[in-house]
Amino acid sequence: MTEGRRLTNWAGNYHFSAKRFHRPRTVEEVQQIVMKCRKLRVLGVGHSFNGIGDCDEDLISLERMNRVLSIDHVRSTVTVEAGIKYSELGAYLHSRGYGLHNLAALGNVTVAGAVVTATHGSGDRNGNLATAVSRMQIVNGRGEVIDLERDKNSYEFDGAVVSLGGLGVVTKLTLDVVPTYDIRQDVYQKLSFTAVQENLEKIFSSAYSVSLFIDWKSSDTISHLWLKSKVEPEAKSNLREIDLSSALNCTSHRGIPRPWHERLPHNFNSEQRRGAAEYLLPRRNGVAALQRIEALKEHLAPVVWMCEVRTIAADKFWMSPFYKQDCIAIHFSLFPDWPLVSKVLPMVDQTLKSLEARPHWGKVITMPPDRVRSMYCELPKFRLLLQSFDPEGKFRNRFLNTYIFGLGPVATSNL
Template sequence: MKKRTFLKLSSALLATPALSPLMQFTTRDKLKNWAGNLEYSTDRLHPAQSVAQVQELVRKYPQLKVLGSRHCFNNIADSTHNLVSLEPMSEVVSLDANARTVTVDAAMRYGQLAPYLDRQGFALHNLASLPHISIAGATATATHGSGVKNGNLSTAVAGLEFVTAAGEVRSLSRQTDGDAFRAAVVHLGGLGVVTKVTLDLQPTFQMRQYVFENLPLAQMADHFDTIMSSGYSVSLFTDWQKKRLNEVWIKQRTDEKTPDTNFFGATLATKNLHPIAEISAENCTEQLGVVGPWYERMPHFRMGFTPSSGKELQSEYFVPRRQAVDAILAVERLRDAISPHLLISELRTIDADDLWMSPCYKQPSVAIHFTWKQDWPSVRKVLPMIESELAPFGVRPHWGKLFSIAPATLASRYEKMADFRQMLQQYDPQGKFRNAFLTQNIYGA
């Protein structure tokens, strides 16, 4: 299928509180991210409906940044000058069944693309816990999904089209561009304005999901690899209290062996659960072993509903999977400092990749995620404590979430950092796409 196919959000999605604030780009209110913890530094937001308009904006303004679905919790997408929205550009450009790839406009969200792919007989290898995020934003920050054999979302990228600081359209592909491609995929917004992304596909498949409650911490420590390999994608949720993991979410393909009802001392849930026990599960994807399409099981939350808890802060740290248990137990020792400010934590596995600025570069990893109450003064005090405990493991933070690791430390943990800076300089010598986040964390000034 080569024809250009336009996918519109359904009226049901447009009516939901999850998406409508993200779509309101013309407003007198200050622009904020979806969680409301970050107010962007300018209200000069310029919509672009075509690549030609993107080129025009890039040539017109000396400094600008792209604002996507606003699911980052820090200032990685912020600008004090100009913001560009590609929201009108959300089409499927082409589907190549023989090559098993799909090319999409960068603003398309996974929740829009996935049902279309499924109808054509295809699937993506992985999805994040929220389907609401944009493809370009997720891949630019190495947002990840889960699975011991699954790379993050960026590893599905087979090609990029982007507008450089000079206003020129360039393309890079895995097949032809080698290191230049591996440098550019996780670009943190510094490469240019990504206008199209080509993704690898696989044949569609069905999945089911089981949830277990109260996994003893000792069982996790003794059987971590077996537990995390019990499904296509596995998540552990914990509040770090009572020496147990609150919930285990096992997402399986239908050809995988069903987990035993006595799962390492955890109890099989008899009703759908939310990761945060006090919240209704109506927004969550179907559990209880009910079979459904891949895109309705891999995320934790359904597309047509408010994602996660809504008003929250998030941090996430990656450590080598071979050191996962020691790292998790190190964090668990901080339980009394963490828990008063926490909504829930999640533990996931992600396979290694070769993308320069991915937290999983050259190492299978475990991600230790924190969903915090929206109390930044308290969270700001806790983050350095967590980072100190995880320092012996060479911890790397999620680029789109809250962290306080010093720039020099970040540089020491990314062996390709200097080469990445050179790549950004090549495409953006005057710093048109540079902002405070890149200046501090990549350039170290």
């Protein structure tokens, strides 16, 4: 997130319109801000690529509320303030013998920001980052502190975790932890596109976390396959069953296992800040989706720096793209040419329409809002929950009005 004459997001492709910016240090300060403001939203590190975190009046950053509050060794949980980043939390947990089940591609994002937008990593059995949440604290639109727990408030909890920032200010989260573990990363280059399609299920089940990278410039090859494997005696890979004779193998990081919080994020150069769009589809539609996107490669090559394909396990959160379905995610890192991007992405929207593709809540969205709304069967319940927590609509912005309530246009990007 960059401040200057105008506040911008991490990638620099979106300019916020807020008049005031608040940095509270305590829950009490958050309550005071909520009660005195008419309209406001919460920003993490500004790693969204659209107007989901925008507001034309007040913004709150929780960057000063970034402490680890406690570790419960009996329940295997950690409780943190919502503004802590995964990069900070990862190092802390590992030093105490603990880990998280997964991380996003970039570690420098806040826990609350990732949770409320269903941000994900990769892995057949790994749910998005919100699935680690067992308790959360929210300051609602009245300025009241509300505590929700997975095992006690299951109905509200399932609607509140992936809230898109609409319920209020998330101030505290309790996450499930696991014993710390090491990850080894291996890389295959220039795989046959045909071989990948024929063996997609085996490839994604061959390691703890798997990513395919495609630049759509080559006619018949996948750029890279990254396998991130847990270092444990019982872990076995079925990759040897797949014909990868056309691929070149290179062991990234010299094959040296490192702690989970160092290997699961990709750690791309922080200067490579680009816009991003992503489509989440039912797992069964993965091969068909790649085939249809390949047919658009001549259009994609000028606007897409790299495409990453991952898998995510199902969850039970109402507004999660992975609600009750295992998914495949197709992510596009975009060059900063919005006039061209705005022409190409609708082509992707259309070709994936019959495959039930949903956009990622925090990335560039060009899909018609009514189509997005139609994909969430629990949307009516979510609207009622929003109105219950925030009856005056303090946390409603153009994004929520468009994609949740069906009112008015939304600012998407200014790449």
